[in-house]
Amino acid sequence: MAKTQQTFEKRLERIREITALLEGGDLPLEQGVKLFQEGVRLSRECGTELEQARVIVETAGQQSESQSMAAPGEEA
Template identity: 50%
Template structure:
């Protein structure tokens, strides 16, 4: 079984793939119609997917920080989201 907690490689799952899988796991768990054992298995899968997404986001943040440091000014600024 492939390790889903590492960063995506060109041939491996992407952040978007893991996020979509995690959303599906949540959808299934929220129905409340699953047997206990299946719910536990899905919960375990969800925690692995969540950890993978978290690590990929942290890696992306680190890459952005490196790129900002390469610029003229060394600064890290929070991302301003549209609509805020």
């Protein structure tokens, strides 16, 4: 695959494609290994992106909480 930046959804779809191919069992060993490696790489990238999203959401939630707890006219 090209080294272009893929969206999370595109990577996830490719993981599904790879899974289906590997589960089919009709691949030569070398091709299966390459697909497996690609799947592992994509899985790590998706995991990293999910972790980044979690941090962003958590931070936004904490900021929202601290702003709502501040007294009127005060900034958190």
